[in-house]
Amino acid sequence: MNPIGSPTTAGAPTATAPPLDAEALKARFPVLAQTVKGHPLVYLDSAASSQKPDAVIAAVTAYYSTDHANVHRGAHELSIRATDQYEQARGKVARFIGAGRADEVVFTRGTTESINLVASAWGRANLGPGDVIVVSEMEHHSNLVPWHLACEATGARIRAIRMTDEGQLDLDHMDELTSDGAVRLVATAHVSNALGTIHPVAEIARRAHDAGALYLVDGAQAAPQLPVDVRAIGCDFYALSGHKMCGPTGIGALWGRREILDAMPPYQGGGEMIEEVRIDRSTYAKVPHRFEAGTPHIAGAIGLSAAIDFLNEAGVETIHAHEVRIARLALERLSAEFSQLQLYGSGPDVDRAGVVSFTLADIHPHDLSTILDHEGVAIRAGHHCCQPLMRRLGVAATARASFYLYNGEDDLEALVQGLHRAEKIFGIG
Amino acid sequence: MLESIYRELILDHYRRPRNKGALDDPTVTIAMRNPLCGDEIELMLAVEEDRIAEVRFKGQGCSISQASISMMTQALMGKSLDTAVDLERRFLALMHGEETAKEDRTLGDLLALQGVSKLPVRIKCALLGWNALDEAVRACRRSDRGLMGERIEFKDMTVDVPEAAPPPEGFDPETHRGDLPA
Numbered sequence: 001m002n003p004i005g006s007p008t009t010a011g012a013p014t015a016t017a018p019p020l021d022a023e024a025l026k027a028r029f030p031v032l033a034q035t036v037k038g039h040p041l042v043y044l045d046s047a048a049s050s051q052k053p054d055a056v057i058a059a060v061t062a063y064y065s066t067d068h069a070n071v072h073r074g075a076h077e078l079s080i081r082a083t084d085q086y087e088q089a090r091g092k093v094a095r096f097i098g099a100g101r102a103d104e105v106v107f108t109r110g111t112t113e114s115i116n117l118v119a120s121a122w123g124r125a126n127l128g129p130g131d132v133i134v135v136s137e138m139e140h141h142s143n144l145v146p147w148h149l150a151c152e153a154t155g156a157r158i159r160a161i162r163m164t165d166e167g168q169l170d171l172d173h174m175d176e177l178t179s180d181g182a183v184r185l186v187a188t189a190h191v192s193n194a195l196g197t198i199h200p201v202a203e204i205a206r207r208a209h210d211a212g213a214l215y216l217v218d219g220a221q222a223a224p225q226l227p228v229d230v231r232a233i234g235c236d237f238y239a240l241s242g243h244k245m246c247g248p249t250g251i252g253a254l255w256g257r258r259e260i261l262d263a264m265p266p267y268q269g270g271g272e273m274i275e276e277v278r279i280d281r282s283t284y285a286k287v288p289h290r291f292e293a294g295t296p297h298i299a300g301a302i303g304l305s306a307a308i309d310f311l312n313e314a315g316v317e318t319i320h321a322h323e324v325r326i327a328r329l330a331l332e333r334l335s336a337e338f339s340q341l342q343l344y345g346s347g348p349d350v351d352r353a354g355v356v357s358f359t360l361a362d363i364h365p366h367d368l369s370t371i372l373d374h375e376g377v378a379i380r381a382g383h384h385c386c387q388p389l390m391r392r393l394g395v396a397a398t399a400r401a402s403f404y405l406y407n408g409e410d411d412l413e414a415l416v417q418g419l420h421r422a423e424k425i426f427g428i429g
Numbered sequence: 430m431l432e433s434i435y436r437e438l439i440l441d442h443y444r445r446p447r448n449k450g451a452l453d454d455p456t457v458t459i460a461m462r463n464p465l466c467g468d469e470i471e472l473m474l475a476v477e478e479d480r481i482a483e484v485r486f487k488g489q490g491c492s493i494s495q496a497s498i499s500m501m502t503q504a505l506m507g508k509s510l511d512t513a514v515d516l517e518r519r520f521l522a523l524m525h526g527e528e529t530a531k532e533d534r535t536l537g538d539l540l541a542l543q544g545v546s547k548l549p550v551r552i553k554c555a556l557l558g559w560n561a562l563d564e565a566v567r568a569c570r571r572s573d574r575g576l577m578g579e580r581i582e583f584k585d586m587t588v589d590v591p592e593a594a595p596p597p598e599g600f601d602p603e604t605h606r607g608d609l610p611a
Contacts, residue, residue: 390467
């Protein structure tokens, strides 16, 4: 497996990956076999949430049908089975992201909770007045607002790395921001949800560490489609969401370096996370259970494990090559076909995830979305939870088509035809 | 279906909005935002003795929100506050898909928006300007001595979206899917 650390250049790490059969994979997703408003459903909103393959649905159903009980508590058969499957899922996640040990993986509700966990628990113990958190102006709100809360609670401050006009992070600017030694942690996405930019996370990790800061990677968009190796990246935290990678909603993970997690106070209190409780005080369990208060989303973890099997079966390198290819095709096709279409982010000469953000003439993205919906094409319109980025781009909203492993060139064609329909309705072209 | 929503009149108001701009001396200004999509508008009313003497709006948004507010300003010019509230009630009935509202000549150009009632997720767009009007009238009525250029800053719109629309044709409650092939 090729670690994704440095910026990928056209075709480099993926040239040898076998081609992906989107049509065959699509057949594994029951939800995609339907028509919407009389048209075959074309789902181009996987950056918001991916659909679920039969294997994941079956794994969750099987767990509830035959094995469910609470974990880590009972000595009875079902509890033992549930615990086994839950802990095996943890190992599955660890291997999937190249973590050395399963106990470095904390199950959470998703990327948002993973980042909140670090901002709250690590932040409480490590931040104070004068300290700085560095983010970027391309971040999802889930990698901004938790830091706002941490700063409000501790007196720390936020600085943001600028984006270049090509939709890349300006690393020289990052060096400026970290040069005064006040930065305690850098937090960026691995892949931009709004623009599809693949950030050079290994390089950012190196620079963050040179500046004496930790590095947290928001992997919500990367884990579904890039080979991830947290040790090769060299980051300190990595957050991901199950529902964006073919898994259930409400489950995700935080990976953290063992020694850092060990030194962190609990995030939430409750059952599961304790060692010993007295009426007025308690001691806490070791990681990762220290951070998993209450009955966890057992079925979610088991579903996520099945999703990882599914992704491995399809081949993560293969998925990545497909994403890069279809993004390039989409960029080329859309700019060739529509003279009044404005694309955002890097051009087709740079590898990017299968995310294409655009506006078409004076048609508001919400109108575009409504018209495409009537053609059975599901896209996202809006600020994509990236209001600072939208301000930087000088737009209120964009339309975003995101392609995943079940989207082939026929789906791109449906998007193109839908956009022609929108032009016609708005009397353009 | 789409053509019944994106009518020429709507696109005309979207591209050539009526009464867009600012008033020098508004009685009240309401800044309103649809938090779902980020559309933002400012509605300015000059009220003289309970009558809307002038109305202007600023802002940006989708064709439905912009056409709706443009048409609304046309309909409001010179009307009493009571008439404005009545007009709002009539427009809400149109958005609720009430049959009688579709024949309501009082609504004038606004009738062109009736197709939006079939798009539950877009009804809020059409109501953005009306939500601001509602707040403006309330502000006028709250103040017994009359307003002096009061400005009410970015409030997220709150007008209730109509109750859930009936399930679309072909919806199968058993499978919770749309018009699935048999």
